[in-house]
Amino acid sequence: MANSIKVRANVKSGVTVVKTLINHPMETGMRKDKKTDKMIPAHFIQEVTCEHNGKNVLTAQWGTAVSKNPYLSFKFTGANAGDSLKVSWVDNQGQSDSIESKIK
Amino acid sequence: MNTNRRSFLKTSATAGAVSVAVSAGLLTPRAVLAAWPKNAFEAKDVNSALTAAMGDTTLTDSGDINLKAPDIAENGAVVPITVTSTIPGTESISILIPNNATPLAASFTLSSNTEGYVSTRVKMGKTSDVVAVVKAGGKLYSSKKEVKVTIGGCGG
Numbered sequence: 001m002a003n004s005i006k007v008r009a010n011v012k013s014g015v016t017v018v019k020t021l022i023n024h025p026m027e028t029g030m031r032k033d034k035k036t037d038k039m040i041p042a043h044f045i046q047e048v049t050c051e052h053n054g055k056n057v058l059t060a061q062w063g064t065a066v067s068k069n070p071y072l073s074f075k076f077t078g079a080n081a082g083d084s085l086k087v088s089w090v091d092n093q094g095q096s097d098s099i100e101s102k103i104k
Numbered sequence: 105m106n107t108n109r110r111s112f113l114k115t116s117a118t119a120g121a122v123s124v125a126v127s128a129g130l131l132t133p134r135a136v137l138a139a140w141p142k143n144a145f146e147a148k149d150v151n152s153a154l155t156a157a158m159g160d161t162t163l164t165d166s167g168d169i170n171l172k173a174p175d176i177a178e179n180g181a182v183v184p185i186t187v188t189s190t191i192p193g194t195e196s197i198s199i200l201i202p203n204n205a206t207p208l209a210a211s212f213t214l215s216s217n218t219e220g221y222v223s224t225r226v227k228m229g230k231t232s233d234v235v236a237v238v239k240a241g242g243k244l245y246s247s248k249k250e251v252k253v254t255i256g257g258c259g260g
Contacts, residue, residue, distance in 0.1 A: 015219065028227075030205065046140045057215045058222075063145035065201060065209035065227050067182045073223035074212070 005099040009085050016079040016103055018050065018058075020072045020087055028064035043093055048072060051086040052079050052103075079103050145208050150200055153208040154237070157198060160244055163237065166191065169247035171236045180228040180253040187236040189220030189245075196239045197222050203232030228253050 004023040009016055022045065029042025048060040048070075057076045079085075081103055088098030144156035154161045172186040187197050197220065198211040209226045220238070228234075228251060235248040 055215070057218050059213040060222075060224075061140060061145075061211045061213070063206055063208050063210065065204055065206065067225040067227050071184075071223070071225050073186075073221075074214075075219040075221045076215070076217050077219065078217045 003099075004097045005087055005089070007085065007087050007099055007101045009079075009101065009103040011079060011081050011103055015075050015077055016052075016085075017075050018073065018085065018087075020048075020050075022048070022070050022072075022089060022097075024069060024089075024091065026064070026066060026068045026070060030064075043091060045070065045089045045091045048087065048089045050074070052076065053083050054086075141211075144211075146206055147208065148206065150202045150207045150235070153200065153206070154244075157208060157211060158237070158239060158244060163235075163244050163246040166238070166245035166247060169236055169238050169245060171234065171247045171249050173234050173249050173251050175250075176252045176254065177228060178254050180230070180255055182225050183228050183234075183251060183253075184223070184225050185234060185236075186223040187221070187238075187247075189236075189238045189240070191220065191238055191240040191245055193240045194220035194238055195241075198237040198239075199224070199226060200235040200237060201226065201228055201232050202235065204229050 006021040009018045024045055025043055027040050027043040031040050033040050042064060044064050045062050049056060050058040058074050060072060083103045084100055085103055086098060086100045090096040141157055144153050147153035147156050151161045168190045170188040177183045185199055189197060194214060196211060196213045199209045200207045201209055210224060212222045231252045233248045233250050235246055238245045
């Protein structure tokens with residue numbers, strides 16, 4: 001699953017605001033497929049990590065209650081424009097993706 | 105959550121080593137995920153979720169936590185939640201929804217230069233309080249707000 005993450009990070013007076021959107025079904029495992037009457041297996045992101053210049057700034061651990069195509073926003077200090085920011089996720093089926101972008 | 109994992113997360117050097125190991129293909133993502141607190145996320149009530157995630161259930165109400173959520177959510181599948189904590193030394197922010205099948209929705213571990221602010225969107229099965237739990241200096245602080253849900257976001 002390439003390019004499942006969109007990241008926007010902007011520095012304003014020393015504080016970097018990061019906004020991310022991930023394309024993911026986030027199935028709870030409690031929903032039924034109406035056509036086949038079978039349960040749709042759980043498929044959700046368990047861990048999202050964000051690194052600024054290789055240093056971890058945020059680790060999010062998610063359960064099934066996070067919405068489909070999750071949105072995540074957070075703020076941190078100490079970054080400059082042009083620094084690298086890496087966002088990666090791993091789901092309960094072992095799939096994962098990551099993206100590296102520049103802070104603006 | 106056991107203390108080994110806490111110290112593991114805090115040691116960014118260790119975290120770096122793990123990510124190097126992952127990129128080198130030494131560890132599969134599944135092996136890394138062993139650290140995901142399954143007990144906490146599968147707990148059926150708030151107290152057992154808190155015990156599994158934080159090892160404590162004593163919550164102190166705090167006015168320093170600002171929990172922003174809608175009064176009425178028309179669609180329970182997408183409820184925007186923003187938590188801002190001005191408590192010094194905020195280590196983690198968790199979002200719990202007591203009336204969901206599994207109350208613990210999300211838990212965010214912050215580094216020392218990350219501000220006490222997270223915003224995300226969650227699913228809510230029915231009208232419930234939303235509880236933000238902030239861990240700072242080994243103590244748990246909380247703030248809650250009721251969100252009325254007109255169409256549930258779980259099941260279908």
